[in-house]
Amino acid sequence: MKSAAKAAQAEDSAETGAQQIRDAIREAIVERRLSPGTKLSESDVGNLFNVSRTLARAALQALSYEGLVSVEKNRGAFVAYPSPDEARQIFAARRLVEPGILREAAARITPGDIAQLRQLLLEEGRLMSERGQTARRAEIKASGDFHLMLAEISGNAIMQRFMEELVARSSLVIALYGQSTASSCGHSEHGDIIAAIENDELDRACQLMLHHIAHIEADLDLRERKSLGLKEAFEL
Amino acid sequence: MKSAAKAAQAEDSAETGAQQIRDAIREAIVERRLSPGTKLSESDVGNLFNVSRTLARAALQALSYEGLVSVEKNRGAFVAYPSPDEARQIFAARRLVEPGILREAAARITPGDIAQLRQLLLEEGRLMSERGQTARRAEIKASGDFHLMLAEISGNAIMQRFMEELVARSSLVIALYGQSTASSCGHSEHGDIIAAIENDELDRACQLMLHHIAHIEADLDLRERKSLGLKEAFEL
DNA sequence: GGCAGCTAAATTGTATACGATTTTTTGCGT
DNA sequence: ACGCAAAAAATCGTATACAATTTAGCTGCC
Known part of the structure; x- marks a missing residue:
């Protein structure tokens, strides 16, 4: 597969x-x-x-x-070269929609879905421990797939497409402004969210999701890099 | 203008x-x-x-x-000929995002924005009392513009574009499945929402928004119309 | 040496042309 | 008349061609 x-x-x-x-x-x-x-x-x-x-x-x-x-x-x-402001808007949009998606997904989630999510998580963890560019890239994708699968489970094709756009653009933003070496630190957070869903702790799951997004965003250094490509680049 | x-x-x-x-x-x-x-x-x-x-x-x-x-x-x-299921998804998406947009808009709204919203409302009311297809069409658009302007005020271009899509598709759905003659009954509801925003009753404004969307959706008759175009059409 | 202005190359914007697929029409046989 | 098959028309998928705009390079003048 x-x-x-x-x-x-x-x-x-x-x-x-x-x-x-x-x-x-x-x-x-x-x-x-x-x-x-x-x-x-x-x-x-x-x-x-x-x-x-x-x-x-x-x-x-x-x-x-x-x-x-x-x-x-x-x-x-x-x-695309998202501006810091665009980056903020992307994550603002995610904070706005992902809790709602999570709620809808939780309402119609099946044991099979949970199994699939867990599988995704496992794969993600495996890739994290692996070396090499290929693994790194696969890890980036897997990390996004978690959010995408939640959207898919929610059963709303429109929100799913929207999330696909947001996740893709997030990847661009992280590539530009991300600082930490780890591509997506919050691996364990994904697991926590699943656990909360399983325990029917819906509010807590939403909280966790918001924190998760906040963590990703906190890893960014959103400052106008004005290319500084001429004089400034050699003045230091 | x-x-x-x-x-x-x-x-x-x-x-x-x-x-x-x-x-x-x-x-x-x-x-x-x-x-x-x-x-x-x-x-x-x-x-x-x-x-x-x-x-x-x-x-x-x-x-x-x-x-x-x-x-x-x-x-x-x-x-596009949205299926009943698509229609449900469109309105589910609106219920999911519009309260959030409303909250963000309320946080950064200016007196000037409120004046513009009121102006839009006035225009909408004027069109409602007018006769003719042209007025009807303008009314449809004005009704959507209220929601669009809220998205614009929210300052998030991404959510704004998304709302544009949702409003446009909603118009299609209403054209297909709407029952009431009034194109968008909930004119007064728009006013109520503005009032709630002005009074800093944010939660209430969100409630009103949800009710508003629910009202629009309640006016729909979402049943599979299988065109029934040959025999059935003459059998009654 | 440096800059203004012009010419040439590269790249996009739009139109037209041709092959492939679908739909409709035509015509034949039963 | 009805149904079915083959031809004709219409429409889409893709490629190529030409016009317009931008970018780069060059020449000549200061």
Whole structure:
């Protein structure tokens, strides 16, 4: 079993080629193989995937709707470079919606769901102890998948899609402003949340979730880095 | 002053022609000049706006991402026809996020904002008493603008965009499943919410908001209409 | 040496063209 | 008449082509 919680397209198939490209680029962004600010020219993307610029462009447009790339008129597309203010808004949004999602998920959670969550947690822990870039990237994804799975359990496809966007953008923010070496320190917190759900301590679970998000945010250094790339960079 | 709460593109200009088409079609959908299920072929859209299919397609793709149109592979784009279940999810999402938005908005609201909200309310009331399709459509939009303006006041652009999507899709749902003749009965409820905010009765304001959403939802008749278009339609 | 202005290269914006898939129409047989 | 099969029309998926804009490089002048 590969990447779990992806849901994929149960439909007849991969609707159009652009979707695949979009997904591939998104994955690369979320796993931080593409750094914020990297230029994604339509021709390059097209060549890379052996498709025409038309499809490349469509994929980039789609990613722009999700806030993962920003397209500037007549200048091109770049991996999004969230400002500190954007970063704050992203986490404010998560604090706003995740407790609600948690409540809805708890209301309809099944033993099978809990088992799956635990499995995810185990995987996450295993990756944490492993070495290497590959493991690190997988860990980043697994950490987000926990939140995504809760959204999936909640049964609300709209909130699920919204959470996918928020988690992806969070990854960008952490890549930019994160300080701690550990990609997502709060591994144990995930476990605590599951435990609280199992014990029907709903309010406590929400509290834990809020703390968890706060912890992630506390690890950020949200200060305007004005690139300082000219004189200042050599003045020290 | 025209449609208020639109924010528009403060940037240098209308980024690309596709955006304009997208906005025009979205407005038509939200104002219910386009009914759910209406086919939007790329050629027709292109001809209508005197642009190539390329731009028409881009606009439709964008609308598809917002959930306002659904594109079916090799079949075309249609104005979205939300299922009863989708409708429930849309309103569940609103119940989930709107109280939170309200809280954030209340925390940073200014007297000027309140004045604007009141103005919006006045306009809404004026339209309610007016006759004619045009007034009806303007009323629909004004009713949504109240919720949108709260999101704008909250200062969170992400939540604002999300609310824009939810409000637009709500309009589709109401068009499909709404029963009452009044487009949005709860006009007075908007006023009550503002009053509660002014009096710093935050919890009450949230309660009112939840009731307001519940009222809108209560006006829906969410039952699978299976088109019953052949025999059944004449058998009664 | 440095800067203004112009020219050329690269990149995006939009249109058109062609192949693939679906839908409709036509026509035949029963 | 009815149903079914094959052809025709319409529509979407993708590629290519051309125009417009930006960026980089260069020349010449100060």
